[in-house]
Amino acid sequence: MTEPVWQKSDSKIDARIMRFLAGDDVLLDREFFFHDITASKAHVEGLANISMLDAGEAAALKRELDLLADDFGSGAFVLDERFEDGHSAIEARLTERLGDTGRKVHTGRSRNDQVLVATRLWLKEKLSELQAHCKSAARVCLDRAASESLPLPGYTHLQRAVVSSTSMWWAGFAEAFIDDAWRARQTRGWIDANPLGTAAGYGVNLALDRDHTTRVLGFARMQVAANYAQLSRGKFEMAALEAIGSALLDVRRMAWDLSLFTTAEFNFVQVPDEYTTGSSIMPNKRNPDVIELLRASYASVAAARTEVEQLLSLPSGYQRDLQFSKGGICHGVHRGLLALELVPDLLARMKWNASVMRAAIEPSMHATDVAIEQAAQGVPFRDAYRAAAKAADAAGQGRTPEQSLAARTSPGAHADLRLDDLHKRLLALDAAPACPSV
Ligand code: ARG
Numbered sequence: 001m002t003e004p005v006w007q008k009s010d011s012k013i014d015a016r017i018m019r020f021l022a023g024d025d026v027l028l029d030r031e032f033f034f035h036d037i038t039a040s041k042a043h044v045e046g047l048a049n050i051s052m053l054d055a056g057e058a059a060a061l062k063r064e065l066d067l068l069a070d071d072f073g074s075g076a077f078v079l080d081e082r083f084e085d086g087h088s089a090i091e092a093r094l095t096e097r098l099g100d101t102g103r104k105v106h107t108g109r110s111r112n113d114q115v116l117v118a119t120r121l122w123l124k125e126k127l128s129e130l131q132a133h134c135k136s137a138a139r140v141c142l143d144r145a146a147s148e149s150l151p152l153p154g155y156t157h158l159q160r161a162v163v164s165s166t167s168m169w170w171a172g173f174a175e176a177f178i179d180d181a182w183r184a185r186q187t188r189g190w191i192d193a194n195p196l197g198t199a200a201g202y203g204v205n206l207a208l209d210r211d212h213t214t215r216v217l218g219f220a221r222m223q224v225a226a227n228y229a230q231l232s233r234g235k236f237e238m239a240a241l242e243a244i245g246s247a248l249l250d251v252r253r254m255a256w257d258l259s260l261f262t263t264a265e266f267n268f269v270q271v272p273d274e275y276t277t278g279s280s281i282m283p284n285k286r287n288p289d290v291i292e293l294l295r296a297s298y299a300s301v302a303a304a305r306t307e308v309e310q311l312l313s314l315p316s317g318y319q320r321d322l323q324f325s326k327g328g329i330c331h332g333v334h335r336g337l338l339a340l341e342l343v344p345d346l347l348a349r350m351k352w353n354a355s356v357m358r359a360a361i362e363p364s365m366h367a368t369d370v371a372i373e374q375a376a377q378g379v380p381f382r383d384a385y386r387a388a389a390k391a392a393d394a395a396g397q398g399r400t401p402e403q404s405l406a407a408r409t410s411p412g413a414h415a416d417l418r419l420d421d422l423h424k425r426l427l428a429l430d431a432a433p434a435c436p437s438v
Helices: 015-022 025-049 055-074 086-098 111-147 166-190 210-216 226-231 235-261 289-311 320-349 354-359 363-376 381-390 392-396 401-406 419-430
Strands: 151-156 159-165
Touching (some): 025 055, 025 210, 025 320, 055 086, 086 111, 111 226, 111 235, 111 320, 111 419, 151 354, 151 401, 159 363, 159 401, 235 289, 363 401
Antiparallel strands (some): 151 159
16 A cells, blocks of 8 residues: 555554555545545545646646546456555656645645545535436326236235226326435535545634535535534435435336236236346246336335434544445446436336226225215215125125226316326426525
């Protein structure tokens, strides 16, 4: 490992302790490295604006930072065990290339605000991806809700309950994914605050140009209080994981439906072949593994959130404990987004077996309609309910699922789905950002 940036001439370094301290930071910091470089460029500009760097020094630093990004992207520069972490690697490289000018880059900043700003930029990007996936999934659901209205048994407790429809199934998930997209957007707005320039958590004796770094890094606002920047580490990561988790909770329930509906016993749904796999021993099998892993993905996100929460039992100010939050965050965010990315196409291409679904609707499933019709005629509902219960099958005879669905006029039910409202809600996501700008 190169000499740590904090190394002073007389202290001894124990390799095992250094390994423990560094943990898997150089591996994890690869994830944030481009963002760390971007933020470093902004910091250099800020320093130049307050004359802590002259124009030549700032230009040289920015040029080397760009080259470092290129080399990292091409694999010519590898962030590995030679460095304690990504932040030290940047300084080491600038120093190697630019000597004293490189040694100036860390003026007025700390690795504490450096890690914060890099992860924050990364989180914002991931929340944008989350929003895009949720929007795509919602769009597929809305389109299919509008174009398909096949009768489908509606279940409660996994028991046949009332007549439902594919449009209602789709509309439900459409609204869920729209809410999830909004949550992604709101969370992104909520964390859209620049921590760079808070240094170790207490500011510095320089009039840093934080307005400039906030603007060029594309943050909606400055995270003003230096102490709060450190308090927000982990808290913001948890919020991002919660936003991803919210979408994956919906995916988990959707995947559950699909794993039931694709069984031979239900046989309501077929998913495209590439979403299934074969068995290594049973030649007859096609297994819905993708659906199962979609269902399982929530666990990784929830675990990551829990890990951050456990680490956050800390006093204010930077604490090294926080370093351990990065692994869970990377794993949880990646796994969550990988899962969500597959959802729109799977939903767009799954097929319903209309005749099987229709055959699964038995006459007794009209009993609730019958009771409510009686109530509409003036019979007290409880009496109508009892009468319909006694003759559930008889009451439903001769009725078709389509009749039941056509009469389901309560807002949000089959005959009044209000897909236009949902559509407007989806489009409104593209309107001006919903977050404070100061
Ligand atoms: N790797 C560290 C982290 O993720 C970077 C900050 C180190 N700061 C310090 N004061 N030791 O938290």
